[in-house]
Amino acid sequence: MSHPTPAQLDAAAVDCLKKLDLAALKVKERLAIPPQEMPSQDPEVRRRNIQEVALGYTAAQAQAEALRCLQCKNKPCVAGCPVAIDIPAFIQAIAEGDYQKSIDIIKKDSLLPAVCGRVCPQEEQCQLPCTVGKALKDVNKSVSIGRLERFVADWEREQGKVKLPAIKPETGKKVAIIGCGPAGITVAADVRREGHAVTIFEAFHKSGGVMVYGIPEFRLPKVIVKEELATLEKMGVTIQTNFVVGRTRKLLDLLAKDGFDAVFVGVGAGLPKFMNIPGENLVGVFSANEYLTRANLMRAYDFERADTPIFRSQKVAVLGGGNVAMDAARMAVRLGAQEVHLVYRRSRVEMPARIEEVAHAEEEGVLFHLLENAKRILGNEQGLVTGMECVRYELGEPDSSGRRRPVELKGSEFIMDVDTVICAIGNESNPLIRQTTPGLDHNKWGNIIANDQQLTSLPHVYAGGDIVLGAATVILAMGQGRTAAAAINKALAAQPAVT
Amino acid sequence: MNTILKKTQLSDDVVQLRVAAPLIAEERKPGQFVIVQVDSDFGERIPLTIADADAREGSITLIFQVVGKTTMRMAALKEGDVIENILGPLGRPTHIEKLGTVVCVGGGIGVAPLHPIAQGFKQAGNKVIIILGARNQKLLILEKEMRAIADELIICTDDGSYGRKALVTEPLKELCQQAPKPDFVVAIGPPIMMKFCAETTRPFAVPTFVSLNTIMVDGTGMCGGCRVTVGDETKFVCVDGPEFDGHKVDFDNMMKRLRAYKTLEDQARHTCKLQQEIARKESEMKP
Numbered sequence: 045m046s047h048p049t050p051a052q053l054d055a056a057a058v059d060c061l062k063k064l065d066l067a068a069l070k071v072k073e074r075l076a077i078p079p080q081e082m083p084s085q086d087p088e089v090r091r092r093n094i095q096e097v098a099l100g101y102t103a104a105q106a107q108a109e110a111l112r113c114l115q116c117k118n119k120p121c122v123a124g125c126p127v128a129i130d131i132p133a134f135i136q137a138i139a140e141g142d143y144q145k146s147i148d149i150i151k152k153d154s155l156l157p158a159v160c161g162r163v164c165p166q167e168e169q170c171q172l173p174c175t176v177g178k179a180l181k182d183v184n185k186s187v188s189i190g191r192l193e194r195f196v197a198d199w200e201r202e203q204g205k206v207k208l209p210a211i212k213p214e215t216g217k218k219v220a221i222i223g224c225g226p227a228g229i230t231v232a233a234d235v236r237r238e239g240h241a242v243t244i245f246e247a248f249h250k251s252g253g254v255m256v257y258g259i260p261e262f263r264l265p266k267v268i269v270k271e272e273l274a275t276l277e278k279m280g281v282t283i284q285t286n287f288v289v290g291r292t293r294k295l296l297d298l299l300a301k302d303g304f305d306a307v308f309v310g311v312g313a314g315l316p317k318f319m320n321i322p323g324e325n326l327v328g329v330f331s332a333n334e335y336l337t338r339a340n341l342m343r344a345y346d347f348e349r350a351d352t353p354i355f356r357s358q359k360v361a362v363l364g365g366g367n368v369a370m371d372a373a374r375m376a377v378r379l380g381a382q383e384v385h386l387v388y389r390r391s392r393v394e395m396p397a398r399i400e401e402v403a404h405a406e407e408e409g410v411l412f413h414l415l416e417n418a419k420r421i422l423g424n425e426q427g428l429v430t431g432m433e434c435v436r437y438e439l440g441e442p443d444s445s446g447r448r449r450p451v452e453l454k455g456s457e458f459i460m461d462v463d464t465v466i467c468a469i470g471n472e473s474n475p476l477i478r479q480t481t482p483g484l485d486h487n488k489w490g491n492i493i494a495n496d497q498q499l500t501s502l503p504h505v506y507a508g509g510d511i512v513l514g515a516a517t518v519i520l521a522m523g524q525g526r527t528a529a530a531a532i533n534k535a536l537a538a539q540p541a542v543t
Numbered sequence: 544m545n546t547i548l549k550k551t552q553l554s555d556d557v558v559q560l561r562v563a564a565p566l567i568a569e570e571r572k573p574g575q576f577v578i579v580q581v582d583s584d585f586g587e588r589i590p591l592t593i594a595d596a597d598a599r600e601g602s603i604t605l606i607f608q609v610v611g612k613t614t615m616r617m618a619a620l621k622e623g624d625v626i627e628n629i630l631g632p633l634g635r636p637t638h639i640e641k642l643g644t645v646v647c648v649g650g651g652i653g654v655a656p657l658h659p660i661a662q663g664f665k666q667a668g669n670k671v672i673i674i675l676g677a678r679n680q681k682l683l684i685l686e687k688e689m690r691a692i693a694d695e696l697i698i699c700t701d702d703g704s705y706g707r708k709a710l711v712t713e714p715l716k717e718l719c720q721q722a723p724k725p726d727f728v729v730a731i732g733p734p735i736m737m738k739f740c741a742e743t744t745r746p747f748a749v750p751t752f753v754s755l756n757t758i759m760v761d762g763t764g765m766c767g768g769c770r771v772t773v774g775d776e777t778k779f780v781c782v783d784g785p786e787f788d789g790h791k792v793d794f795d796n797m798m799k800r801l802r803a804y805k806t807l808e809d810q811a812r813h814t815c816k817l818q819q820e821i822a823r824k825e826s827e828m829k830p
């Protein structure tokens with residue numbers, strides 16, 4: 045099957061709209077509108093560039109997709125969205141062509157729609173309970189809520205119409221935010237709106253958290269994150285980069301010495317896990333974090349200009365089955381590898397990656413090895429990777445998570461011929477804050493414990509996002525940020541005013 | 544912030560920069576380092592030890608050897624220029640206490656990070672014996688500063704152009720053979736030197752700490768690029784180190800990992816040298 049061009053998809057949508065009586069659409073007619081496919085770069089072309097793969101709906105496609113929504117009274121989709129965006133209402137506005145109204149509705153609940161529309165695992169969230177998907181007995185045929193969300197968010201940005209939120213008069217109170225990922229960004233915006241002074245401390249030289257160092261350009265263009273951050277700064281939020289709390293300054297000193305009235309910890313889950321197998325420290329074995337940071341943040345894909353080197357691999361094995369693994373594999377393709385193998389211990393249904401990413405990876409030629417796992421990495425005298433011993437698995441009884449547990453097939457070992465191994469089997473929480481902040485409670489995985497207001501065991505210290513949830517999602521981090529900001533605003537309002 | 548206050552050429556390829564960085568100057572302790580990046584867009588992040596700091600002036604001192612692209616770019620900076628990004632202080636501080644006799648061994652550029660540590664041990668009331676090694680006299684740095692700290696100073700050069708013609712491991716071995724033997728050894732320098740210092744003290748069971756200079760990206764524990772094998776465990780140098788028990792470090796693996804980007808770096812250095820050469824020729828040709 046040849047790859048449909050954006051023009052073809054647009055023409056089909058225009059055609060479809062012509063045949064509809066928009067004034068009196070019946071449920072049956074709505075269900076008959078074909079789900080709109082996302083226009084994307086041809087796989088053969090995009091394998092060798094870093095530009096965004098998904099190109100976004102055209103206006104006609106957006107309208108056709110919006111008309112598929114049945115405007116359910118009970119709004120099952122809203123319950124599936126962690127920040128409870130009024131989905132039918134914003135979709136209705138798109139169907140009517142009132143994009144401004146649509147984006148205004150979304151922005152009441154979500155701060156980063158251009159990001160979430162792109163990276164939310166919609167098939168497990170808002171689109172899972174969608175009535176249309178249920179009626180058509182296929183979750184992939186649900187209304188494409190995320191793509192519509194992206195459509196209006198992009199429209200707003202391209203119009204240069206992004207509005208600065210109103211900011212209340214200065215209160216004289218100060219809030220410190222540690223970490224400039226989605227959680228921290230959300231807290232900053234919500235707290236600043238109440239008139240409090242906000243400073244974000246970020247360890248890296250660039251802000252945005254995983255959105256800039258982890259998720260690649262071809263999935264989330266950096267300009268989008270950059271513009272969101274520019275809006276924050278226009279609101280008067282100070283972002284101090286190159287500042288690692290715990291080292292440059294201790295968390296408790298921010299409260300005791302620097303006069304902050306509250307602190308929010310949104311430092312993410314940055315510590316890469318390794319497999320603990322022999323050969324893991326050979327040259328050519330990387331954590332996905334390192335590989336992606338070199339490629340994204342340090343721009344090593346730009347071989348000519350970047351000072352940061354990246355391994356020029358021919359045959360790559362990526363271990364894992366989540367979004368991080370897909371990103372690493374697809375990045376390796378773009379950096380010129382001839383073969384990229386994705387090795388995952390369980391079967392396809394258990395893969396935690398978004399369906400779209402799995403499909404994209406496959407289209408780009410990533411080879412999937414399911415029910416296989418690495419046992420040992422082999423190297424030569426120079427310490428370079430020369431291969432990887434793998435073993436096959438079969439699915440056994442369900443484990444505590446309800447997923448069928450993979451069991452090793454004895455004697456099924458074989459050698460995979462690779463020169464690079466990328467470990468993408470998950471992240472744990474970075475110990476720095478907890479080691480340098482006495483009294484901050486955490487669980488056995490190192491995640492900071494917070495109550496339903498995101499308050500930690502220390503007074504005035506709140507936490508949210510991956511550092512509380514373990515490696516989770518952008519929208520969940522944002523949701524916790526919202527809750528924390530509301531709690532901080534409430535607590536500060538109750539304090540006597542600073543004069 | 545991050546303005547270069549003073550630049551000093553310590554030897555042919557060793558440069559010392561005093562840089563304004565008040566927050567780091569206030570918090571830093573011996574043994575800690577910073578990550579430096581010359582420009583945000585395409586620059587590389589490299590680790591450098593804080594060789595000295597002045598909290599009152601709000602400055603830190605960095606001493607580096609010009610070995611590749613980034614250190615070349617840094618060496619080209621002038622007083623008044625700004626280094627775009629400096630992050631720190633990173634790593635665990637050296638554990639300094641009164642132990643008795645401490646031998647501090649510094650090789651090449653390793654003398655820079657050794658300086659604040661030797662100072663710390665001296666202030667804690669130890670007898671401090673310092674051994675400095677360099678390929679030749681011209682490459683020896685911080686002799687005066689170290690002499691001011693040391694109860695005893697031994698200098699070795701590979702070619703005998705200054706001090707003893709020996710490797711640093713020779714006097715180190717002699718010290719271990721004496722009674723009483725040293726209570727503690729700190730060795731900082733090229734990996735191969737640290738490896739052999741650790742081998743020298745091992746039979747005498749003198750605790751020996753080394754400061755590892757692995758390749759780093761973030762310096763905060765996020766990437767694992769700096770990992771080394773210590774005993775049976777994998778450790779991240781940037782957060783678990785940079786100092787480790789030299790008797791447990793797998794130096795061979797570490798040295799291989801340091802060469803990971805060798806070809807790419809050699810190319811970059813070559814291009815860089817060419818560009819410098821062209822720039823120099825052009826400025827010579829200007830009237």
Ligand SMILES: Cc1cc2nc3c(=O)[nH]c(=O)nc-3n(C[C@H](O)[C@H](O)[C@H](O)COP(=O)(O)OP(=O)(O)OC[C@H]3O[C@@H](n4cnc5c(N)ncnc54)[C@H](O)[C@@H]3O)c2cc1C
Pocket residue numbers: 163164165222223224225226227228245246247248251252253254255258259260287288289290310311312313314336367368371398474476477508509510511515516517518519521
């Ligand atoms: C490769 C990759 C792909 C992903 N794909 C998706 C996806 O498709 N969809 C999705 O929903 N989610 C995805 N995720 C997960 C998602 O990015 C995270 O859940 C989300 O970014 C968490 O937000 P956060 O604000 O909690 O932390 P982060 O985004 O991790 O931000 C934390 C920030 O804090 C900084 N920091 C850490 N320690 C300190 C300190 N001591 N002092 C100062 N600053 C500090 C860090 O440098 C970082 O910038 C992906 C993650 C990765 C790694």
Ligand SMILES: Cc1cc2nc3c(=O)[nH]c(=O)nc-3n(C[C@H](O)[C@H](O)[C@H](O)COP(=O)(O)OP(=O)(O)OC[C@H]3O[C@@H](n4cnc5c(N)ncnc54)[C@H](O)[C@@H]3O)c2cc1C
Pocket residue numbers: 576587589590591592593606607608609610611612613614615652655656755756757758759785801802805808809811812
């Ligand atoms: C904790 C720590 C403290 C350090 N302190 C100092 C210091 O005070 N003064 C000093 O001169 N150097 C120090 N180093 C080493 C310094 O980081 C490297 O010399 C520097 O990264 C080289 O960068 P480059 O781009 O100029 O050279 P490159 O072109 O990147 O490399 C040139 C050569 O240096 C080696 N190298 C590359 N990157 C690193 C690296 N990150 N660490 C070690 N070796 C590397 C390579 O094997 C290569 O052969 C320290 C390293 C660490 C980890």
Ligand code: SF4
Pocket residue numbers: 112113114115116119120121122131132173174175176187189
């Ligand atoms: S469940 Fe689906 S069809 Fe119903 S309102 Fe939500 S998006 Fe529309």
Ligand code: SF4
Pocket residue numbers: 124125126127128129131154160161164166169170171189190193519
């Ligand atoms: S924020 Fe995410 S979950 Fe919520 S509606 Fe948008 S895409 Fe769906």
Ligand code: FES
Pocket residue numbers: 758759760761762763764765766767768769770779780781782
């Ligand atoms: S430098 Fe990245 S973990 Fe140490």
